[in-house]
Amino acid sequence: MRSSEPALTGHPVIPNGRQPAAARIRVLPAPFSKLWLAGSLALLAACWALLWMVRSYWNPLFFFGLWTAAVWTARNLAGRPPGQWRRHLALSVLSIPLWWWFEFVNRFLGNWAYHSTVEYTEVEYRLFASVAFSTVIPALDAAWQLATSFTGAGPAPSPNRSRRWYATEAVAGLIGQALVFALPHYFYAWAWIAPSLILDAAVGTAGKPSLLSAMAAGRWRLPLTIGLAGIGCGFFWELWNVAAMPKWTYSVPFLHFLQVFEMPLLGYLGYVPFSWSVYQLVELVGLGIGRRLKPASATPRYT
Numbered sequence: 001m002r003s004s005e006p007a008l009t010g011h012p013v014i015p016n017g018r019q020p021a022a023a024r025i026r027v028l029p030a031p032f033s034k035l036w037l038a039g040s041l042a043l044l045a046a047c048w049a050l051l052w053m054v055r056s057y058w059n060p061l062f063f064f065g066l067w068t069a070a071v072w073t074a075r076n077l078a079g080r081p082p083g084q085w086r087r088h089l090a091l092s093v094l095s096i097p098l099w100w101w102f103e104f105v106n107r108f109l110g111n112w113a114y115h116s117t118v119e120y121t122e123v124e125y126r127l128f129a130s131v132a133f134s135t136v137i138p139a140l141d142a143a144w145q146l147a148t149s150f151t152g153a154g155p156a157p158s159p160n161r162s163r164r165w166y167a168t169e170a171v172a173g174l175i176g177q178a179l180v181f182a183l184p185h186y187f188y189a190w191a192w193i194a195p196s197l198i199l200d201a202a203v204g205t206a207g208k209p210s211l212l213s214a215m216a217a218g219r220w221r222l223p224l225t226i227g228l229a230g231i232g233c234g235f236f237w238e239l240w241n242v243a244a245m246p247k248w249t250y251s252v253p254f255l256h257f258l259q260v261f262e263m264p265l266l267g268y269l270g271y272v273p274f275s276w277s278v279y280q281l282v283e284l285v286g287l288g289i290g291r292r293l294k295p296a297s298a299t300p301r302y303t
Contacts, residue, residue: 040076064132068135094282096130116246139233140279143230143233148289153221161204173195174194188253196276231268231275233275238263252267
């Protein structure tokens with residue numbers, strides 16, 4: 001006999017047998033959680049060793065495996081279930097054209113270059129590069145989830161700015177991007193700032209929470225958390241690049257000093273607007289974590 005009394009999940013049983021979405025989210029038991037974390041760390045360690053010690057045709061796949069394992073590890077530590085495969089796949093697909101855009105911009109900048117002991121054909125290079133690039137957004141997404149689970153950053157406030165505000169923000173971003181192409185030696189930093197302004201304006205215009213509006217209103221916790229998560233993610237990008245093959249190096253006008261790994265120290269600041277850009281892009285396409293954010297004490301954990 002069907003009942004409308006609350007079930008053990010705390011949600012009422014629906015007459016047709018279907019539960020609300022929130023009731024269908026399963027929290028993994030502790031043993032499975034620990035096993036998943038152990039497997040992720042094992043894959044991470046194996047791919048890290050292979051990426052640094054092996055010089056083979058397949059090394060780009062070790063990079064992919066390393067960052068996939070890092071994503072699983074971070075999500076596990078944030079208390080997120082290992083499911084979400086469709087969302088992960090969507091983020092991976094979105095990640096590929098995103099980074100190819102920055103590769104296009106770098107043709108004008110010349111701020112980074114790749115080095116490999118293996119010669120790839122043009123088709124092979126683009127395929128392996130796309131596989132590697134597919135990890136960028138998932139890595140940042142996992143970093144945001146882990147960071148917000150500790151800082152308790154809640155959603156950004158609903159937009160309360162005029163369309164003129166967002167139009168001005170978008171125009172500033174477009175001018176900055178134009179300066180990157182026209183005078184890259186002087187305005188290369190805007191390669192990271194301009195997209196964050198353009199995407200934030202698009203998000204605000206679409207009626208979604210704007211990070212710049214939040215900062216203007218004095219609500220800095222979420223923007224700072226997203227930015228610091230970007231720096232943390234960038235630290236591991238640079239760390240795992242040190243002895244990797246293929247690897248990248250930098251050439252940064254005016255600021256190329258005090259290197260931490262291959263990256264000049266001040267270059268890590270570029271990960272802040274880059275992280276904001278990606279966060280707003282993901283929010284814009286409806287895959288963001290904004291609606292899922294809760295105070296740290298309310299974040300689901302494995303039990």
